[in-house]
Amino acid sequence: MQQAQHPIHSNRTIKSQPVAKSPSRNPPITEHLAYLLAQANREINRQLEARLRDEGVPVEQWRILKVLSDGKGHSMGDLADEVLLNHPTLTKMIDRMVSDSLVYRVQDPDDRRKVLMYSSERGKALTQRLNALALSQEAHIAESYGDKATAELKRLLESLIDTAT
Amino acid sequence: MQQAQHPIHSNRTIKSQPVAKSPSRNPPITEHLAYLLAQANREINRQLEARLRDEGVPVEQWRILKVLSDGKGHSMGDLADEVLLNHPTLTKMIDRMVSDSLVYRVQDPDDRRKVLMYSSERGKALTQRLNALALSQEAHIAESYGDKATAELKRLLESLIDTAT
DNA sequence: CATCAATCCTTGAATGTTCAATATTTTCGA
């Protein structure tokens, strides 16, 4: 139950100072880097998601499979960093992937606190199909957005990540 | 079909074809645009989150407040698009913000299916403090990452969003 | 103008994520 508080007397009359530019500009949200990144990420992620839907696999699982496709064992901690998930989320997602026989756990013989993750044969086969889907998205972007712009954007993003981490 | 089944005898011996470049390159995940965007977004979002923590407000609520700070009523549908949330998520977040007296609902008199959202006085005051925090982040990025690079990155992101939507 | 379709928002159930706490193993200093 909401009463119409006092929406209408928008006091446009106040109209304070002619906007001092330097100390406190007030840009619209669409000019904030954080917002632009969120928006671009959301859109590109959606497109990728749509392609991966052919195989019924969420984007995060593709990342996991892709990282594991080097055949080496990755500890849960390292993997979490690599695929941009925090630990409990990864644990539970891995649980599902183990149920689907896409990956398996092996206790690290050198440090028994660690669990090393490996991709199964089934996981590897799926990875190949997913790679093709992901590459087709990259190709589509490069085509519609332009090779130059794509390369430049990637370069700037890498550099931002370096700076920010 | 490579038989790496069990982890340790990594048969580097198979070593298939010398990698045909054109038809199926296989870049590491760190070269995918989708991944770079996710990573950059995650990092910048984290930093912003950390700053907003002073006021105990999640990033999404800042976006909502910022959009509503124009004083005009925004329908839930429009608002959802503007703040990059889907409808049910927004509804429930708005519920919380109403509990906190930051915003309020008014039924649109011209179309009674719609609900118009407004920022309360309390919400507006908070918005100002949040704006300052967000701006300080932008300033910090511009400083460490460079004005030029920041501007160029924003430009490319806007352009990507245009292309991709 | 009556009805059927479309639009808009919300809800409830299922699902997923996160935080804090726990168990296990390793590391390291006294």
Next chain:
DNA sequence: TCGAAAATATTGAACATTCAAGGATTGATG
């Protein structure tokens, strides 16, 4: 070598998001 502290992964409970369905209102069509 012993014990405390750190590192690693998991779990359970709290919380948030999503999907599908629903109720209300409006628009369009015959």
